[in-house]
Amino acid sequence: MTRQNKSDIVFHVRRYNPEGNEKPYWQNYLVHTETGMTVLDGLMEIKESQDPTLNFRSSCGMGVCGSCGMLINGRPALACSTQILEITDRDLTIAPLPNFDIIKDLVPELTSLFIKHSSVYPYILNNEKDEMDRPTGEFYQDQQELIEYLQFSYCIKCGICMAACPTLSTDPEYLGPQALTQAYRYNRDSRDEGFNVRKEVVSDTNGVFKCHYAGECSNVCPKGVDPARAIQLLKRELVLDYLRMKKTKVKCKVCEKRNGSPKPEIPETT
């Protein structure tokens, strides 16, 4: 494959069709690249004008839906958020996300991610069932309470942290950084009372104590979620609970409200 000029980049793409190929193989494409072009743009160009059989997944094109995760020059990343000329001036190697089965070419099978995610009860669990079913007012939360979990709520479930995790690469049963981070995110929410329910899952043999803090999950996360930090904080929460030293959460605002405490003032806008 001959490059005609400096802006021609060779895409080495790993191809695999489980129904037709015994094993994966590499295929090369030459893509004329301009400043601002992302890896996803390059793949679309290949699909539209060179090879319609190439498979990859994408939707939003702006780092929000989490569907275009792939291994780009050896690093898991979102194809739509990676500018080609910022990472290479010659060759680009693209493969599907590691630690997942492959559906076809660059399309990973993410079902295991979603099963693990749903296993940690990633939603508010509150004992005030009546109020949860038929709220009589807003669920008040102050700024400090929001900051406690805000960073961890930016997760877009792209699976990139899971692809970078060395523990998962040898132990597919491990819950992994995505699900554990979401367990911590909901535990820290002032409206939530589900710590004891999630504890059963995250402190199990495939849970949080399998993490040996390589930290790669946080290095690669495209949304700045910092799963490695969440996992260490979750471990701390569990140890303090075991030692009966975990602080009891201030009674949630829903319950306070139902018990007749004054409702917080909402400032008037001018």
Ligand code: SF4
């Ligand atoms: S924590 Fe980050 S890398 Fe992991 S799934 Fe969420 S957004 Fe993706």
Ligand code: FES
């Ligand atoms: S296409 Fe949605 S995150 Fe890349």
